[in-house]
Amino acid sequence: FSGVGTATWQALIDAGKVRHLLDWLALTPEQLASVPGIGAGRAEAIAHTFASARQHSFARWLHALGLPGRIPPEANNWQVLQSRSLADWQATGMSASRARRLLAFVHQPDMQALAVQLHGAGVQGF
Template identity: 45%
Template structure:
């Protein structure tokens, strides 16, 4: 294992993601595996440097099946406290909220039918300080969009058009995009 990243999803769930030295299984290059929950991470007690066994569930989804060997040097890890994150946390970019806000924006874009606007675009807009709250994109001008890495005039125009499409979505789509929890 190369490392562990703790991601906070849009509903506030903290998920450990294990980064691997790339391996090939069934012709697929695998470089990361989700552990699914903090509880599973704690029970496995995996740390960078450990050797793990990876399998493919259903021949498609990589999963960590077991820890083969724990490294002698146990790196301390501090996962985000799960009680800090929930359905009503992280609607703006503050310390510790980057991952959840990014997940919220990505989901919002999908639910409102924004074509060609995915996680990478939202990440660039957040890093440039153009979008720092869930609904900042509603008031952004094309010239502001161009401040983000990789967004030129043509892309800014396209993004602006997609934002207009999103504005015209029905109220039910807006409700789904900002407030609905997974599985509801």
């Protein structure tokens, strides 16, 4: 994130504001300003940066979350990724090995929980 460096992330963690991967999505400017070293103006700027992250493309989010390999063009939302079978992906020309990695990623419980969080935060595609 532009303007949010390691020291800021560490301050958020130290203040107990970020305990899990996506906790930052729910932080308000007021919560950010309560962190030592983050003033009101900086809190507004960070909140703006965090809010703009919600607008990133579905493909960018998948890449950031570690989706193995290239993102299939037909995978334009989480439901598509979850609903397709190995045979469905192979029918698009995907190798069996790659399709298995994709399915393992999408059906991993931690990833499913993150997808629910991202949906709740209004992130496109989830």
